[in-house]
Amino acid sequence: MSFELYYWDGLQGRGEFVRLALEEARADYVEVARGDEALGLGTASMLAVLGSRSEACPPFAPPFLRDGELLISQTANILFYLGPKLGLAPADEGLRYVANGLQLTIADAVTEVHDTHHPLASGLYYEDQKDAARLRAHDFIDHRLPKFMRYFERVLQQNPAGDAYLIGATLTYVDLSMFQLIDGLHYAFPKATRRFGEHYPCLAALHDAVAARPNIAAYLASERRLAYNESGIFRHYPELDKAAR
Structure with missing residues (x-):
């Protein structure tokens, strides 16, 4: 079924x-x-x-x-x-809760990305809150984005099984979700993420490795993969983007 x-x-x-x-x-x-x-x-x-x-x-x-x-x-x-x-979770039951914690932290980051373009109310159009969105987005780029990414970079570096995956020695759903978060950030904030690989080399390598996996690469090239657009979570409004500090 x-x-x-x-x-x-x-x-x-x-x-x-x-x-x-x-x-x-x-x-x-x-x-x-x-x-x-x-x-x-x-x-x-x-x-x-x-x-x-x-x-x-x-x-x-x-x-x-x-x-x-x-x-x-x-x-x-x-x-x-x-x-x-x-087959996308750690075999160890205890580590499954660690994976869930990482996934929930990714969810926190996704919510903050959404709030860059809708900082006042989800029911309002972006055009009704552009000034507040600019302030929120620039604060996100300067403070929240590096805080999240430094954390995830450290998780990769401190993984006892090596820095190829966020948890354990094999791919989990958390790695796939991290790919999507990074990919969406590149779309929404190309200026802010221009030097992403320099600042977060392990995360950049993870993103590229996931994109190159045969099943994911086939999906990304297919019609099933919807394009980013300005109705989703990751939206590119040039006035919200800026170079990272």
Whole structure:
């Protein structure tokens, strides 16, 4: 039976972190919102689950994943579930909680990226908060971005199994998510990340190694990989970007 992934059509968003794990493992999955309504798929089907009165605990928002009778929400929680099933989690049970902690920290960084272009209210258009966004984005570039990246660089350097992966000696879903975070930052803030490899060589090497993995490379070159756009989390507004200190 296929996994069913529910996320907004036309957006990478938080759903992309789940897609990368499914693609790396060549898992059988269906993008429900991107499917044919004649087959019972499409955005209306996703909204029906969100508003369901029959689900014991319906999800608050996408992404969410259905595996048989099980419905799982929240990106980090989905990956915590999928990791062992897809061979993308540490074998040691204790380290799985460490991996989850790293994934939650990535989620914190993603939220701060989103808030660079929507610092006042998610319900307002970007154009209604441009001045505040400029202040927030420049503070993010100067302070928060290096704080997050220095931390993740140190995690790589201090991995007892070597600096090729964030945890353990083999690829996990956390490495795939780190690739997506770095890749999105390059799109959103090309000036700020121009010297990324100089400042964070281990992270840059991880990003490139993930991109070169056969299954990921095939996915990135396919139509399944949606393009970045100014409706997602990672948005490129030139006025928000600047060279890092």
